[in-house]
Amino acid sequence: MSDPVFDIAVIGAGPAGLSAAKKAAQGGLTVIVLEEHAKVGEPVHCGECLSAFATKRMGLELPEEVVALHVKGIRVVFPDNSSIIFREEGYDLEKHLFEQYLAVLAQGAGAQLHTSSRVVGMKRENGVWTLSTLGGEVRARAVIDASGFQSVASEFTGLNTEKTKTVMGAQYYMEDVPNDGYIEFYLLPRLAPEGDLWIIPKKGGRANVGLVTAESANAQKYLKQFVKEKGLEGKKIIKPFGGAIPASGPLRKTYGDGLILAGDAAGFTSPMFEGGTQLALKSGELAALTIVRALGKNPRPMTPDINDMASMTDEKKEAAIGEPADPLCADGLSEYEHAWREEFPPYVKLLAGKHEMYALGEQGLSKLAHILPPDVTGMGAQKKALIALKALAAFGPGKVMKIKSALDTFAYSTGEMYGW
């Protein structure tokens, strides 16, 4: 008997891949997830925070062991040490346990998971993909690439020739770091040019202390200096870790024939603080739903008869089976892009706002802090109008639109807006 043809092969068992696998399996499709590492979730390469808005939106009820701390919200600290808070509850996760929990949900829905299965190549013939892994070949009608920032399917198929721009995240997992239940983000260009720094607390004084910066080569130097300035020098570093984060917005093509990119592989990260887990979870789900719907038009695996028709024109095939020849052709999957564009924030606009924010420099950022109220939770029209007036007075009419653009990006950093 020949190997089975799965409906979907998912590359990568991160948040995007596991969310996709669960949704597709729930939709009645046969799914295999191929993960290069021996254990799901390990090694961790994340600051590990996730808003309660995200878990609610995804219908996830987190088991207590995956939660490293229930957090009250976010404090943003500016160069002159002034700060604002945003009260929005969420979690610092034990991310490896969170991903293992997602794997249990995906497998519970019927997906197969193969670890130690690095995908090293893929090709599509007659509507069926063959994926080469170090352990053998896997065949599937559709592929969801959820391989993270490396976006391996783009490389194997040439779907996107332009690589996504990434920024380097570096962090220490530390002990004995005081916290008051807020995640702290620092806008401090001197130590994180075109980026930010963070202290993300966990129970028992543990915390992820890190940064993201476009100056990858200096990331470690800046992190050491930040630790020193926060008075944490000499505290135990349990481990240093980090990784690359997509920072130029969605890739030009997020779908192709029989292929969808989700999560970091599609370039979905929040423009301001580069959180990507919520976007990964949601885009995985949207990718799966797109394929479930496309195959709904032709739910049975292709039969040899249909494969034999490979030499016919599309019109002849359609006439023969009364359906589009390939329900998974790029046109058939284009609804994915409509779905994420409708669901996610307007990235191009927000990336522009982020650059306006960076362009302010240390002095401008501190000035910005002073036009904002100390608590920016749930601001109504009146408070926003007051901020606009203060921006006009502080920065002058020539800069007011740039400040608005920067503040819009900032406003999209909430969990509700897929910021974390």
Ligand SMILES: Cc1cc2nc3c(=O)[nH]c(=O)nc-3n(C[C@H](O)[C@H](O)[C@H](O)COP(=O)(O)OP(=O)(O)OC[C@H]3O[C@@H](n4cnc5c(N)ncnc54)[C@H](O)[C@@H]3O)c2cc1C
């Ligand atoms: C330092 C740092 C801090 C961060 N902090 C936060 C944060 O606090 N909150 C937040 O929301 N986001 C944060 N992010 C971003 C977040 O980690 C990602 O956006 C999120 O994990 C994306 O999920 P994903 O499933 O798309 O990709 P990933 O989590 O990267 O998962 C991809 C999976 O694919 C596997 N894989 C890769 N190539 C192959 C292959 N060829 N074959 C098989 N498997 C393969 C990988 O092993 C991995 O398991 C941070 C990122 C970094 C680097």
